[in-house]
Amino acid sequence: xxxxxxxxxxxxxxxxxxxxxxxxxxxxxxxxxxxxxxxxxxxxxxxxxxxxxxxxxxxxxxxxxxxxxxxxxxxxxxxxxxxxxxxxxxxxxxxxxxxxxxxxxxxxxxxxxxxxxxxxxxxxxxxxxxxxxxxxxxxxxxxxxxxxxxxxxxxxxxxxxxxxxxxxxxxxxxxxxxxxxxxxxxxxxxxx
Ligand code: 5GP
Numbered sequence: 324x325x326x327x328x329x330x331x332x333x334x335x336x337x338x339x340x341x342x343x344x345x346x347x348x349x350x351x352x353x354x355x356x357x358x359x360x361x362x363x364x365x366x367x368x369x370x371x372x373x374x375x376x377x378x379x380x381x382x383x384x385x386x387x388x389x390x391x392x393x394x395x396x397x398x399x400x401x402x403x404x405x406x407x408x409x410x411x412x413x414x415x416x417x418x419x420x421x422x423x424x425x426x427x428x429x430x431x432x433x434x435x436x437x438x439x440x441x442x443x444x445x446x447x448x449x450x451x452x453x454x455x456x457x458x459x460x461x462x463x464x465x466x467x468x469x470x471x472x473x474x475x476x477x478x479x480x481x482x483x484x485x486x487x488x489x490x491x492x493x494x495x496x497x498x499x500x501x502x503x504x505x506x507x508x509x510x511x512x513x514x515x
Contacts, residue, residue: 326416329438330355330423330507333431334447335477337458339493343447343503344425353507356420358411361387361396364403367464377408395426395433400472405430421511428483435488443510445503446487450494452477 330347334340348355361377363384372378379387384404388396396406405427415422424431428446435444449455455477459470484490489506493499 326413327419327441328421328511329412329434329442330421330510331431331434331442331444332423332425332447332503333428333444333480333487334493335449335455335480336473337455337462337477338447338449339458339496339499340447341425342496343491343493343499344423346500347423347503347507350504353504353511354419354421355423355507356415356418358407358415358422358424358426360405360411360424360426361393361408362403362405364400364405377411394437395430397427397430399427400469400476407434428480432483432486443489443507444487445506446484446490447499448481448484448490448492449477450492452481 332340332344344357347353348357359373359375359377361379361384363379363381366378370376381402381404384406387393387406387408392408392410393406394409394412396404399405407424407426407430412422424434431444435442449458452474456470456474459473491499491502491506
């Protein structure tokens with residue numbers, strides 16, 4: 324596999340990375356397209372198949388693992404598998420796009436390792452674990468159990484931040500959005 328550039332945004336959930344990724348996708352100068360991940364987790368709220376995720380059953384997901392269809396995959400939470408299909412990245416490269424990912428830290432670092440020169444890996448840092456808790460509760464799309472699971476994982480994820488190319492502190496959203504745009508724009512100017 325080879326092609327355009329890969330932009331990874333990883334962070335504990337609730338850090339605001341999805342908001343940053345959505346903002347970047349709206350900036351036409353960056354020519355980005357979102358890598359739609361596959362997942363075995365159930366649909367939340369208004370999520371749509373083929374837009375937010377490719378939703379599939381656990382057995383379907385495992386079949387793709389067996390076929391070596393994934394660039395990377397991870398059991399992010401118990402029985403909740405997430406992964407990037409090789410076909411997804413190839414589809415977007417064929418459209419001449421730079422690909423942007425909203426994925427967990429392990430998956431993000433795995434892609435960076437596979438494509439070191441083509442990839443910019445950015446870690447989005449939340450102000451604190453307490454603030455994460457507040458944000459996740461406000462979102463209120465999930466049970467307390469699920470929220471606690473995400474928070475427990477957050478501390479482990481925060482420790483991986485130094486392995487990323489860049490860290491963005493999302494303490495003030497407007498500042499973080501501008502910083503993210505400038506970072507990506509600069510990276511896209513470099514040769515792959
Ligand atoms: P959520 O359930 O909130 O949509 O996502 C949970 C976590 O899984 C987030 O950290 C999200 O970034 C991550 N994730 C989403 N897609 C992928 C993927 O394709 N691969 C990996 N490794 N993680 C993913």
